[in-house]
Amino acid sequence: MTYTMRDVARLAGVSIATVSAVLTGKKRVSDELRGRIEEAMRALDYHPDQVARSLKSGSTNMVGMVIPDVTNPFFTELMQGAEEEARRAGMSVMLCNTDGDSAIEHRHLDTLLAHRVDGILLSCADSFTPWERLERRKVPFVFFDRLPVGFKGAAVALDNKAAAAEATRFLISLGHRRIAIIAGSQNVSPGIARLEGFREAMEAAHLAVRDQYVRCGDFSIEGGYTSGLDLIGLPTPPTAILSCNNKMTLGLMRAMAEKKAPCPGAISVIGFDDFEWSANFSPRLTTVGQPTRAMGRKAMEMLLDQINGHQTSPGIVIFPSGLNIRDSTAPPGEMPSEWTSSLPARSPA
Amino acid sequence: MTYTMRDVARLAGVSIATVSAVLTGKKRVSDELRGRIEEAMRALDYHPDQVARSLKSGSTNMVGMVIPDVTNPFFTELMQGAEEEARRAGMSVMLCNTDGDSAIEHRHLDTLLAHRVDGILLSCADSFTPWERLERRKVPFVFFDRLPVGFKGAAVALDNKAAAAEATRFLISLGHRRIAIIAGSQNVSPGIARLEGFREAMEAAHLAVRDQYVRCGDFSIEGGYTSGLDLIGLPTPPTAILSCNNKMTLGLMRAMAEKKAPCPGAISVIGFDDFEWSANFSPRLTTVGQPTRAMGRKAMEMLLDQINGHQTSPGIVIFPSGLNIRDSTAPPGEMPSEWTSSLPARSPA
DNA sequence: CGTTGCTGTCTAAACGTTTCGCAGTATTAA
DNA sequence: TTAATACTGCGAAACGTTTAGACAGCAACG
Numbered sequence: 001m002t003y004t005m006r007d008v009a010r011l012a013g014v015s016i017a018t019v020s021a022v023l024t025g026k027k028r029v030s031d032e033l034r035g036r037i038e039e040a041m042r043a044l045d046y047h048p049d050q051v052a053r054s055l056k057s058g059s060t061n062m063v064g065m066v067i068p069d070v071t072n073p074f075f076t077e078l079m080q081g082a083e084e085e086a087r088r089a090g091m092s093v094m095l096c097n098t099d100g101d102s103a104i105e106h107r108h109l110d111t112l113l114a115h116r117v118d119g120i121l122l123s124c125a126d127s128f129t130p131w132e133r134l135e136r137r138k139v140p141f142v143f144f145d146r147l148p149v150g151f152k153g154a155a156v157a158l159d160n161k162a163a164a165a166e167a168t169r170f171l172i173s174l175g176h177r178r179i180a181i182i183a184g185s186q187n188v189s190p191g192i193a194r195l196e197g198f199r200e201a202m203e204a205a206h207l208a209v210r211d212q213y214v215r216c217g218d219f220s221i222e223g224g225y226t227s228g229l230d231l232i233g234l235p236t237p238p239t240a241i242l243s244c245n246n247k248m249t250l251g252l253m254r255a256m257a258e259k260k261a262p263c264p265g266a267i268s269v270i271g272f273d274d275f276e277w278s279a280n281f282s283p284r285l286t287t288v289g290q291p292t293r294a295m296g297r298k299a300m301e302m303l304l305d306q307i308n309g310h311q312t313s314p315g316i317v318i319f320p321s322g323l324n325i326r327d328s329t330a331p332p333g334e335m336p337s338e339w340t341s342s343l344p345a346r347s348p349a
Numbered sequence: 350m351t352y353t354m355r356d357v358a359r360l361a362g363v364s365i366a367t368v369s370a371v372l373t374g375k376k377r378v379s380d381e382l383r384g385r386i387e388e389a390m391r392a393l394d395y396h397p398d399q400v401a402r403s404l405k406s407g408s409t410n411m412v413g414m415v416i417p418d419v420t421n422p423f424f425t426e427l428m429q430g431a432e433e434e435a436r437r438a439g440m441s442v443m444l445c446n447t448d449g450d451s452a453i454e455h456r457h458l459d460t461l462l463a464h465r466v467d468g469i470l471l472s473c474a475d476s477f478t479p480w481e482r483l484e485r486r487k488v489p490f491v492f493f494d495r496l497p498v499g500f501k502g503a504a505v506a507l508d509n510k511a512a513a514a515e516a517t518r519f520l521i522s523l524g525h526r527r528i529a530i531i532a533g534s535q536n537v538s539p540g541i542a543r544l545e546g547f548r549e550a551m552e553a554a555h556l557a558v559r560d561q562y563v564r565c566g567d568f569s570i571e572g573g574y575t576s577g578l579d580l581i582g583l584p585t586p587p588t589a590i591l592s593c594n595n596k597m598t599l600g601l602m603r604a605m606a607e608k609k610a611p612c613p614g615a616i617s618v619i620g621f622d623d624f625e626w627s628a629n630f631s632p633r634l635t636t637v638g639q640p641t642r643a644m645g646r647k648a649m650e651m652l653l654d655q656i657n658g659h660q661t662s663p664g665i666v667i668f669p670s671g672l673n674i675r676d677s678t679a680p681p682g683e684m685p686s687e688w689t690s691s692l693p694a695r696s697p698a
Numbered sequence: 699c700g701t702t703g704c705t706g707t708c709t710a711a712a713c714g715t716t717t718c719g720c721a722g723t724a725t726t727a728a
Numbered sequence: 729t730t731a732a733t734a735c736t737g738c739g740a741a742a743c744g745t746t747t748a749g750a751c752a753g754c755a756a757c758g
């Protein structure tokens with residue numbers, strides 16, 4: 001049996017309005033009554049019902065966060081930042097995982113709206129993310145990382161074009177000429193912008209972007225793997241590859257290990273998204289890092305501003321990237337006729 | 350402006366009770382009225398308010414899931430399994446991350462209870478997890494992975510003792526005698542049971558468990574790192590190390606790389622928790638794998654059973670582990686006086 | 699001493715649903 | 729024909745809060 005305000009009021013000999021007053025703290029209550037009420041709450045082990053409170057007050061103190069892949073540390077680090085900020089404001093975060101499936105995303109959004117969350121943070125599954133619906137329903141929301149094409153509202157993102165261009169220029173500066181890219185889904189902003197940055201940097205260096213060097217890996221391990229196999233199998237394979245997210249990089253490295261293509265011996269690799277395991281990869285990965293936690297915090301901060309009606313300038317907040325140079329990149333070598341034995345020795349014999 | 354059942358009822362020319370009837374589907378409604386009502390709902394773009402519904406019906410169709418580390422793929426894979434199962438039952442999952450901090454865990458539990466979730470899945474931050482409180486409040490709950498010591502209720506866990514013993518026996522079978530363990534927190538079940546399994550396997554083989562070979566890494570990267578440094582720095586270092594979770598293994602590998610201790614040349618490593626990146630580590634990691642998704646599904650299934658009052662036998666469901674033998678384990682070699690140059694070559698020169 | 703204003707408490711009406719019990723009406727049995 | 733029996737739909741009372749407005753007590757003021 002769980003007690004209500006009514007029980008507390010009766011025990012303390014006051015009206016429920018007074019109990020509510022001490023609970024919300026919005027009205028003054030005499031010390032005597034406050035004491036009696038707090039005493040009664042303790043005696044009954046009373047806990048307010050957030051559901052009833054939400055119904056009446058119209059706000060749930062919950063925000064929804066929708067991400068495409070909960071097993072990707074990139075997104076969960078963003079979530080940590082966001083939650084940190086939310087906690088400070090007394091809000092809790094309801095995390096929803098879409099697995100990149102827009103049908104699931106749709107259902108999650110429905111559920112969040114049905115539960116009357118105060119706001120939504122989302123990184124969309126594809127370009128069809130129905131954000132017009134969110135606007136129509138007048139719920140505050142902020143996109144992060146993956147925005148739908150053409151979206152102009154509140155959002156947080158990396159300077160994807162500059163990041164890809166920087167990574168590409170780094171490869172060029174090492175001496176690479178045949179550079180390939182495993183791009184992400186072209187339905188969402190990072191996929192598009194990173195490819196653009198790559199193209200621009202290549203053109204600026206007067207290097208050709210060959211069609212067969214541009215692959216789409218859909219941000220998945222599988223996509224990175226098959227793209228990797230394709231590129232390695234080309235008559236003239238690239239000497240360097242830019243991979244546009246961590247999962248695809250993982251797939252690419254698997255493909256290279258399987259085909260015994262040494263990295264960076266035969267092919268240099270640079271991947272988007274730095275994460276805890278990057279430095280323990282074989283070889284240690286050169287990556288484009290993102291300030292994930294800060295981005296999560298900022299997105300939540302913007303959302304809370306909207307929720308609280310602080311009309312700040314909506315728009316896209318851009319974060320800078322950083323290049324982490326490690327061992328997966330090197331100047332291009334001569335092309336070995338056979339790729340063998342260049343994997344780490346199994347034991348120092 | 351958002352519409353309510355009242356508006357739908359008025360537009361369709363029926364009572365709100367009838368609208369509710371078609372919504373819940375628990376009562377029969379004539380085809381004619383049903384048609385008019387559905388039409389009206391569509392016209393107004395009506396969406397039921399889950400908050401109000403929860404208040405009246407007493408159930409929120411939400412379950413809470415509390416985990417110690419949202420950036421650990423082990424837990425998020427469990428979450429995927431759990432969510433899959435929840436979705437099938439029309440429930441949504443509210444994920445809470447404690448960062449292993451029991452104060453935060455406490456707050457999360459409060460929030461979940463306040464929001465009147467229908468049930469809670471949790472992996473505890475430490476042994477002080479207040480599960481008596483959950484029992485007192487009569488909310489269904491199921492522990493997974495990390496249970497508090499002495500807990501006897503519904504739970505899902507790995508057969509930790511057997512898993513640790515198997516891993517240890519494998520190292521012994523390779524010829525190792527000086528085997529160390531980086532154990533997890535001794536406040537929670539996996540930490541304790543894995544150490545126990547290690548001890549039993551060692552004793553069964555009549556091998557000594559030296560005190561200085563038993564380190565506690567608290568399930569963190571940092572803990573694995575410092576434990577690793579300690580072990581490597583010992584006058585007589587071990588020839589093999591069993592690391593009790595993925596984060597500590599990562600820390601250990603960092604320590605070894607830093608100290609230029611070749612793996613498996615000088616020290617073999619076997620780590621708990623297999624995950625996507627394991628096979629791309631340097632070297633490819635030998636691991637104790639867990640059926641994470643299945644465990645997540647099972648935990649949720651048990652929770653839903655409790656919620657729906659299907660009184661199944663509560664108790665602990667144990668899952669078996671699997672050994673993934675890769676390149677981080679090998680027979681012990683002679684001990685090199687100096688550990689150098691055995692890391693993967695930076696480039697094939 | 700009657701206003702006025704302030705304080706602290708209470709009463710009662712919401713918030714948007716679900717659901718119980720009842721009232722019509724149509725169907726069937728006698 | 730009447731009585732019993734479905735079957736639909738409706739009115740109204742909850743669920744546990746918040747909050748506007750009423751009101752009583754009291755100090756300060758002219």
